[in-house]
Amino acid sequence: MQPEIIDVLIVGDESQLAQLHAGLIEEHPWLRLCGIATSLSEARSMLEEKRPQLVLLDNYLPDGQGITLIESELLKSLKCSVIFITAASDMHTCSQAIRCGAFDYILKPVSWRRLQHSLARFVEFNKTQRTWKVVDQQNVDNLYKLQAASFQQDASSKGIEQKTLQRIEQFFAISEDRCYSIEDVVAETGLSKTTTRRYLEHCVDRGVLAVEMQYGKVGHPRRLYRRESGAQ
Known part of the structure; x- marks a missing residue:
């Protein structure tokens, strides 16, 4: 089974960083950028309108903290996953994000390849969820491995001349x-x-x-x- 197209919403008020992330999404064949929100209120409106399957979420926004969006009933009702991308390096925020089911937690300054790795894992995770109707223990273990797979730095990279x-x-x-x-x-x-x-x-x-x-x-x-x- 091929992956399905995944709509992605970017939430962050740093325009240059948002455009960097947008470029990565647009380069991926199974990801589609559905919008960029620069505040929590704008994010909520776009979530209801666009109904994305994935959000790239910053924590420090003009009208509040992104962590409150992860905890919201709106996000849960949409069955929307979150990759948290933030300068928040305190354990409290990190623990909250993990408890609320964030797919990944990436600290700024963001590694281009680290985010690529996370997006690729999410696409595979999403495809695997749709493939299996009933799971055994091995299936469950594989899902957890996809979510927790570690990123290995690699000096080589495709497309580098x-x-x-x-x-x-x-x-x-x-x-x-x-x-x-x-x-x-x-x-x-x-x-x-x-x-x-x-x-x-x-x-x-x-x-x-x-x-x-x-x-x-x-x-x-x-x-x-x-x-x-x-x-x-």
Whole structure:
């Protein structure tokens, strides 16, 4: 049985990060972005209207905390799953999310490949649930394994071309202490924004680059990249 198309709602008020996640969803053949909500109230309206099967949910929103949405009767009535993506590193929030059945809990700054891994597991989890009408213990164990499968960092990645990777790494080798936005790297290398983002996140996963969030007085925080100290 093939997977079914899964509608995904993004809930978060950081526009750059939301667009990053939207790109991942749109690249996946069995995921479909149904909207981006920037507040709890907007999320509730879009949940009722769009009725998604999965929500990528931030905790810190302008009108409250995302954890309250996981606990809500609305989400339960829709049988909608949640991948919690947040800077909330306290055990209380993490425990709440787990108790309320969050499929995954990912801390910011988000690893591109870590989120890819989580989305792929959810697609497989959803397909497996539809395949089995009656379960035995092995089926149950397999479902739990899909939900809890650990993410393994892997230096290799599909779609990564060595010459392009070298261009990115050489750019950052010139100024090790300086931070650059995606737009800075695009202007310097001439690569497309989508390609640049993929290679930057690949370098983050390999430990070559580090991510910093720049919080200004106005607007949303920016995702900046710098060469990791000690990187070869």
